[in-house]
Amino acid sequence: MTHCAHLLIIGGSDAGISAALRAKELAPSTEVTILLSDNFPNFSICGLPFFLSGEVSDWRNLAHRTKDDITREGIQLLINHTATAIHPTEKAVIAVDTKGQKKHIHYDRLVIGTGAVSRRPSIQGIELPGVYFLRWMTDSFAVQKHLIEYNPQSVVIVGGGYIGLEMADALVLRGLRVTLVEHSATVLKTVDPSLGEMVSAELQSRGVAVATGISIEAIQEKGNQLLVIGSNGFEAIADMVLVAVGAKPSTQLAESAGVELGFGNAIRVNRKMETNIPDIYAAGDCVETWHRLLQKSIYLPLGTTAHKQGRTAGENAVGGNAEFAGSLGTQVVKVFELAIARTGLRDSEASEAGFDPMTIESEIWDHKVYYPGAHKLRIRVTGDRRSGPLLGAQMVGHYQGEVAKRIDIFATALFHQMEVDKLSDLDLSYTPPFSNPWDPVPMTAQTWSQRFSPYSYKGDT
Amino acid sequence: MTHCAHLLIIGGSDAGISAALRAKELAPSTEVTILLSDNFPNFSICGLPFFLSGEVSDWRNLAHRTKDDITREGIQLLINHTATAIHPTEKAVIAVDTKGQKKHIHYDRLVIGTGAVSRRPSIQGIELPGVYFLRWMTDSFAVQKHLIEYNPQSVVIVGGGYIGLEMADALVLRGLRVTLVEHSATVLKTVDPSLGEMVSAELQSRGVAVATGISIEAIQEKGNQLLVIGSNGFEAIADMVLVAVGAKPSTQLAESAGVELGFGNAIRVNRKMETNIPDIYAAGDCVETWHRLLQKSIYLPLGTTAHKQGRTAGENAVGGNAEFAGSLGTQVVKVFELAIARTGLRDSEASEAGFDPMTIESEIWDHKVYYPGAHKLRIRVTGDRRSGPLLGAQMVGHYQGEVAKRIDIFATALFHQMEVDKLSDLDLSYTPPFSNPWDPVPMTAQTWSQRFSPYSYKGDT
Numbered sequence: 075m076t077h078c079a080h081l082l083i084i085g086g087s088d089a090g091i092s093a094a095l096r097a098k099e100l101a102p103s104t105e106v107t108i109l110l111s112d113n114f115p116n117f118s119i120c121g122l123p124f125f126l127s128g129e130v131s132d133w134r135n136l137a138h139r140t141k142d143d144i145t146r147e148g149i150q151l152l153i154n155h156t157a158t159a160i161h162p163t164e165k166a167v168i169a170v171d172t173k174g175q176k177k178h179i180h181y182d183r184l185v186i187g188t189g190a191v192s193r194r195p196s197i198q199g200i201e202l203p204g205v206y207f208l209r210w211m212t213d214s215f216a217v218q219k220h221l222i223e224y225n226p227q228s229v230v231i232v233g234g235g236y237i238g239l240e241m242a243d244a245l246v247l248r249g250l251r252v253t254l255v256e257h258s259a260t261v262l263k264t265v266d267p268s269l270g271e272m273v274s275a276e277l278q279s280r281g282v283a284v285a286t287g288i289s290i291e292a293i294q295e296k297g298n299q300l301l302v303i304g305s306n307g308f309e310a311i312a313d314m315v316l317v318a319v320g321a322k323p324s325t326q327l328a329e330s331a332g333v334e335l336g337f338g339n340a341i342r343v344n345r346k347m348e349t350n351i352p353d354i355y356a357a358g359d360c361v362e363t364w365h366r367l368l369q370k371s372i373y374l375p376l377g378t379t380a381h382k383q384g385r386t387a388g389e390n391a392v393g394g395n396a397e398f399a400g401s402l403g404t405q406v407v408k409v410f411e412l413a414i415a416r417t418g419l420r421d422s423e424a425s426e427a428g429f430d431p432m433t434i435e436s437e438i439w440d441h442k443v444y445y446p447g448a449h450k451l452r453i454r455v456t457g458d459r460r461s462g463p464l465l466g467a468q469m470v471g472h473y474q475g476e477v478a479k480r481i482d483i484f485a486t487a488l489f490h491q492m493e494v495d496k497l498s499d500l501d502l503s504y505t506p507p508f509s510n511p512w513d514p515v516p517m518t519a520q521t522w523s524q525r526f527s528p529y530s531y532k533g534d535t
Numbered sequence: 536m537t538h539c540a541h542l543l544i545i546g547g548s549d550a551g552i553s554a555a556l557r558a559k560e561l562a563p564s565t566e567v568t569i570l571l572s573d574n575f576p577n578f579s580i581c582g583l584p585f586f587l588s589g590e591v592s593d594w595r596n597l598a599h600r601t602k603d604d605i606t607r608e609g610i611q612l613l614i615n616h617t618a619t620a621i622h623p624t625e626k627a628v629i630a631v632d633t634k635g636q637k638k639h640i641h642y643d644r645l646v647i648g649t650g651a652v653s654r655r656p657s658i659q660g661i662e663l664p665g666v667y668f669l670r671w672m673t674d675s676f677a678v679q680k681h682l683i684e685y686n687p688q689s690v691v692i693v694g695g696g697y698i699g700l701e702m703a704d705a706l707v708l709r710g711l712r713v714t715l716v717e718h719s720a721t722v723l724k725t726v727d728p729s730l731g732e733m734v735s736a737e738l739q740s741r742g743v744a745v746a747t748g749i750s751i752e753a754i755q756e757k758g759n760q761l762l763v764i765g766s767n768g769f770e771a772i773a774d775m776v777l778v779a780v781g782a783k784p785s786t787q788l789a790e791s792a793g794v795e796l797g798f799g800n801a802i803r804v805n806r807k808m809e810t811n812i813p814d815i816y817a818a819g820d821c822v823e824t825w826h827r828l829l830q831k832s833i834y835l836p837l838g839t840t841a842h843k844q845g846r847t848a849g850e851n852a853v854g855g856n857a858e859f860a861g862s863l864g865t866q867v868v869k870v871f872e873l874a875i876a877r878t879g880l881r882d883s884e885a886s887e888a889g890f891d892p893m894t895i896e897s898e899i900w901d902h903k904v905y906y907p908g909a910h911k912l913r914i915r916v917t918g919d920r921r922s923g924p925l926l927g928a929q930m931v932g933h934y935q936g937e938v939a940k941r942i943d944i945f946a947t948a949l950f951h952q953m954e955v956d957k958l959s960d961l962d963l964s965y966t967p968p969f970s971n972p973w974d975p976v977p978m979t980a981q982t983w984s985q986r987f988s989p990y991s992y993k994g995d996t
Contacts, residue, residue, distance in 0.1 A: 088972060099985070121967045124906055135905040138972070366962070378965045381972045385959070399960035406964035415964050444596040445585055478969040479940030482976075485962055486947040498846070499860035501827070501946050503867035503876050504839045506582045508939040511549060511599070511842045515943075524560070 078104050078182045078392050082167055084157045084327070085187030086110030087119065088377050089358025091139070092384030093185045093391065094149045101392035106149045107179070109169055111156040114211040115144060120377050122214040123237065126221070127244030133214070152177075160184065160331035162351045183353045183391040186328050186341065187384060190321035190359035190375055197232075197317070199293035204300050205315045208237055217316070226313030227251060230302045232290050233318035234261030239273065239409045241316055242282050246410075253283040253310045255302070260286055264405070265416055266454055268435060269470045276412045285310075321375060323360045337362040338373030345397040347387035355391055357383035366400030367419055367465065367488065368427050374401055404485040406478040413473045415481035418466025418488045421456050432459045432526040438514040440475035442506035449475050453518040455484075457494035459526045464494045467518075476508070483515045494519045495527050539565050539643045539853050543628060545618045545788070546648030547571030548580065549838050550819025552600070553845030554646045554852065555610045562853035567610045568640070570630055572617040575672040576605060581838050583675040584698065587682070588705030594675070613638075621645065621792035623812045644814045644852040647789050647802065648845060651782035651820035651836050658693075658778070660754035665761050666776045669698055678777070687774030688712060691763045693751050694779035695722030700734065700870045702777055703743050707871075714744040714771045716763070721747055725866070726877055727915055729896060730931045737873045746771075782836060784821045798823040799834030806858040808848035816852055818844035827861030827950070828880055828926065829888050835862055865946040867939040874938035878946040879927025882917050893920045893987040899975040901936035903967035910936050914979045916945075918955035920987045925955045928979075937969065944976045955980045956988050 081097050083090045086108045094106045108115065114137075121136045130136060141151060152169065155177065159168040167184065169177045192207040194200060204224075206217050220226065229245050231238045234256030242252045254261065254277060260270030261277070261284065274284050288304040293315055295301075302310045323340040325333075334350040336342030340362040347355045358380035362371040379401050389396040406415035424431035433456040439448045449472035456466040467484035471477045487497055497519035504511050512520070542558050544551045547569045555567045569576065575598075582597045591597060602612060613630065616638065620629040628645065630638045653668040655661060665685075667678050681687065690706050692699045695717030703713045715722065715738060721731030722738070722745065735745050749765040754776055756762075763771045784801040786794075795811040797803030801823040808816045819841035823832040840862050850857040867876035885892035894917040900909045910933035917927040928945035932938045948958055958980035965972050973981070 118903060118905070118967065118972075120965070120972075121903060121905055124967060129907055130905045376965075377972050378962065382959070382962075399957075400962070402962040404962040404964045406966045406969055408966055408968045413969065417962070417964070442579060442582060444579070444582055444591045446590055473968065474935055476937045476940040478964045478966070479937040479944065482944050482961075482963045482974070483940060483947050485964070486944050486951075489961055490947075490951040496860075498843070500943075500950055501839065501843075501861070501863040501865045501878070502943045503865045503878070503939045503946070504581070504837075505867045505869055505939070506579065506585060507869045507934065508867055508874065511579075511581075511838045513943070 080105045080107065080180060080182050081185070081391050082179055082181035083108045083185040083187060084167065085189055085358065086115035086151065087117070087187065087189050087358065088380035089189070089384035089387070090185065090187035091116045091144065092381045093187065093357060093388030095147060096385045096388030097392045098147050098149060100389060100394060102148065104392050107152060108149060109152045109155050109157055109167065109179070111154070112210065112212060113153045115141060115151055115153065117211050119210060122208055123240035123244040125214055126217055126241065127247045129247070133211070157327055160327060160354070162331055162354060165353065183355065185384070185387045185391060186333070186349070186354065186356040186360060187358045188324040188327060188360045191324050192317070193320045193322050195290070195317070195319050197290050197293060200317065202293055202295060202300065204313070205293055205317060207317055208241065209321060220314055221248065224313065228312040229253070229314045229316060230255060230300070230310050230312040231316045231318060233320070234258070234286070235264070235318060235320060236407045237318040239407060241318060242277060243410050246280050246282060251281070253285065253312065255285045255288050255290055255304060255308070257289045258286065262414060265414060265468045265470070266420055269414065269452060269454065269468055272452060272470050273409055273412060273414060276410050280410050321359065323373065323375070325360055328356065328360070337371050340373045346390050347383055347398060348390070355387040357387040364398055364400045366402050374403055376401070376405060378404070402485050402488050404481060406481060408473050411473055412470060413475065413477035414470045415477050416466065416468040417481050417485040418464070419456060420466055420468065424456055424458070424465045429458045429465055430460045431456050431465055432522070434518070434522045434525060436518050436521050438517050439510065440471060440514065441508050442510055445506045447474070451475055451477065451480070451514050453514060455494065455518045455522045457522055457526065459528065462493040462495055462528055464488055464492050464497070480513070480515055494522050541566045541568065541641060541643050542646070542852050543640055543642035544569045544646040544648060545628065546650055546819070547576035547612065548578070548648065548650050548819065549841035550650070550845035550848070551646065551648035552577045552605065553842045554648065554818060554849030556608060557846045557849030558853045559608050559610060561850060561855060563609065565853050568613060569610060570613045570616050570618055570628065570640070572615070573671065573673060574614045576602060576612055576614065578672050580671060583669055584701035584705040586675055587678055587702065588708045590708070594672070618788055621788060621815070623792055623815060626814065644816065646845070646848045646852055647794070647810070647815065647817040647821060648819045649785040649788060649821045652785050653778070654781045654783050656751070656778065656780050658751050658754060661778065663754055663756060663761065665774070666754055666778060668778055669702065670782060681775055682709065685774065689773040690714070690775045690777060691716060691761070691771050691773040692777045692779060694781070695719070695747070696725070696779060696781060697868045698779040700868060702779065703738060704871050707741050707743060712742070714746065714773060716746045716749050716751055716765060716769070716771070718750045719747065723875060726875060726929045727881055730875065730913060730915065730929055733913060733931050734870055734873060734875060737871050741871050782820065784834065784836070786821055789817065789821070798832050801834045807851050808844055808859060809851070816848040818848040825859055825861045827863050835864055837862070837866060839865070863946050863949050865942060867942060869934050872934055873931060874934045874936065875931045876938050876942035877927065877929040878942050879925070879949045880917060881927055881929065885917055885919070885926045890919045890926055891921045892917045892926055893983070895979070895983045895986060897979050897982050899978050900971065901932060901975065902969050903971055906967045908935070912936055912938065912941070912975050914975060916955065916979045916983045918983055918987065920989060923954040923956055923989055925949055925953050925958070941974070941976055955983050
């Protein structure tokens with residue numbers, strides 16, 4: 075492999091910055107340039123709801139690193155430059171700045187980290203003023219401007235996924251009346267319905283009106299307000315509307331350069347994060363993601379994954395031989411006082427993938443109940459009944475119940491293909507304020523094993 | 536293996552109860568009897584400091600299970616019966632009740648779970664009234680009685696280990712002036728000195744007088760008070776004294792029956808929890824413990840381990856073939872607002888065991904610092920620099936920083952012999968209120984790798 079004199083990265087969010095940092099760490103003499111279309115490199119877009127809630131008072135605090143932090147690493151930032159074309163044979167990228175000035179930038183290796191864009195469902199009136207999306211910093215500035223200038227008293231949020239739920243929390247905190255509409259039967263459809271119901275209950279206890287099983291069809295102006303119309307006769311009036319129904323990979327630039335797309339029209343990459351075109355890598359929300367359990371690529375955009383893929387791309391772009399270890403879809407969200415987390419496959423997903431899954435649900439105190447502040451965790455564990463391996467786990471509990479890191483114990487076990495039966499062999503920490511002598515993780519596993527394990531010794535009588 | 540008609544268990548704490556429950560689960564027709572010398576089966580002795588602090592208002596709440604819970608499982612409880620002899624050839628145990636009545640109990644298999652007793656250091660005057668130990672329920676009743684009857688205003692705690700630290704916290708909460716004396720250079724010598732210093736600082740910030748490097752030599756009556764005299768001219772006067780300098784295995788009964796002792800004079804067992812005598816198993820704080828990393832047995836009494844060993848013994852006693860997977864010494868303690876946890880080996884321990892360890896210490900926010908309530912975690916990671924495997928981790932941080940379960944991620948990685956380098960491959964959960972896109976666990980691992988990894992790709996330039 076030839077020396078990489080100049081590594082060019084398109085995109086200055088998680089994947090792009092991770093690629094740049096890793097490349098500079100390993101090959102300090104490589105020139106590394108990041109091209110980004112806005113002025114917000116390395117911002118934590120996962121933090122936007124906390125900016126809009128008022129919990130983060132200054133949006134600048136959302137930066138993982140400042141521009142100075144980045145350039146101090148020897149990385150060049152070309153802000154406000156939009157890449158408009160990639161010419162693989164010339165190894166060049168064309169970029170224009172905000173004044174329309176064109177730049178022709180040579181690369182030895184290129185990392186595409188263009189991320190994703192908000193999905194815009196086909197709702198009549200979605201273009202009306204007062205209807206917002208939330209993905210990038212500029213989106214959040216638009217929402218914030220509206221909140222300040224118009225002082226809205228009510229909002230309809232379309233979509234009960236992560237952003238929708240976090241924004242419901244954020245805008246209740248900000249004093250708005252919130253109606254949340256979800257087209258599935260329960261909110262947060264990334265977890266099983268019984269857990270989604272717990273999230274609905276939490277929302278409702280905070281005054282959020284939750285409408286599920288509703289497809290939004292139209293938004294209309296009604297005086298100074300917006301009327302939101304959906305299936306089953308749904309109607310709601312509010313001062314503003316937020317549409318949060320997911321994201322799709324931003325791939326136009328790549329596609330026009332001949333970069334092949336794969337699952338869900340995301341950029342096709344191998345586990346080295348190479349595209350089909352030599353010397354072009356891609357990473358983050360614009361690419362398909364190798365799933366460690368499914369052993370195939372799917373579309374599963376997550377910030378954690380973007381960091382890992384970017385790091386892998388950056389390492390390989392300067393001559394390394396790293397492989398992305400794969401995603402387990404581990405994720406967590408906080409909604410009011412609840413933490414909701416999952417890793418691996420749910421029962422339905424495991425069935426589709428050809429496993430023979432069995433799932434149990436149990437409720438266990440997060441720590442010894444005699445110690446103040448104990449809360450119950452609801453845990454679902456899925457394992458394969460033919461051969462015993464853990465396939466996935468989901469957990470809901472109080473946000474101080476170490477839900478996130480308990481899911482990570484499951485995730486670490488999943489990473490190592492542990493059998494459900496063997497979770498009780500893990501030597502986990504215990505003190506009454508933080509756990510039980512058997513942590514809820516092995517306790518749930520024991521419940522699973524009692525019912526389904528093909529291995530558990532059943533006694534000699 | 537012959538059928539086990541009667542399983543007899545000596546000891547009704549963690550190991551004994553776990554053995555009984557597992558046996559009953561697997562072999563419901565086996566008769567299971569637990570013999571215990573007091574009236575407190577299955578009590579959480581780890582909870583005693585929280586009873587004495589007043590946080591647990593009724594000592595009965597310390598029971599993991601009530602007597603009814605236990606007998607409902609079909610387990611017989613013989614309370615207030617002290618086993619005085621084991622006759623392996625007759626397969627019988629002699630027990631006496633509180634009135635001196637003798638019982639001769641036949642067993643097919645026997646599990647010894649006699650636990651540990653407080654170490655009594657050779658301190659002049661240690662037998663004086665007002666000097667207490669804390670291990671079993673009756674110890675805690677004695678302390679509680681003293682607190683209520685004499686309303687002491689001050690206490691000297693001898694020993695800066697788990698019980699000493701938890702009791703310092705508890706008695707400050709109860710309004711006493713606390714002096715804590717530790718013979719080592721720092722408190723909590725189960726973690727490295729830099730972390731022990733953090734614990735000292737926390738104690739001092741709560742008004743605890745901490746004296747380290749002091750050996751206590753004598754306790755004398757001084758009016759209604761006790762004068763505690765130590766090395767280096769140490770003197771302190773207090774209304775009561777608590778001695779908490781560790782525990783030693785309770786093995787007299789086993790030894791007199793010909794059961795072999797091993798490391799630290801604990802009962803020698805193999806990983807099936809078998810002793811040298813056929814049909815006699817042992818588990819819990821009275822036995823030596825197989826260490827998964829050291830690949831040898833040491834003495835490392837922990838409640839979590841007692842549960843696992845008891846479960847293994849119970850399974851095997853009714854004909855199973857389970858093996859104790861080994862301890863990693865994972866443990867956590869809460870001291871005021873700090874959680875302090877560890878797993879695996881410290882640098883010094885790893886060196887002694889023939890590894891070539893390198894340790895780094897780093898300080899990382901527990902979650903995105905822009906989200907309210909972020910605290911710094913201090914993490915030490917030890918890995919082998921020749922071959923890269925993780926050897927251990929230690930962590931100190933705010934008690935709401937998910938320290939315990941973060942150590943468990945390390946513990947789960949250790950269980951699978953992961954290399955430090957590979958920790959960044961773990962798919963861990965992230966949302967700004969709970970973590971960073973790279974959790975502190977892989978972040979610390981990356982810091983280690985940057986300095987010591989034999990594997991990390993260092994670039995082509």
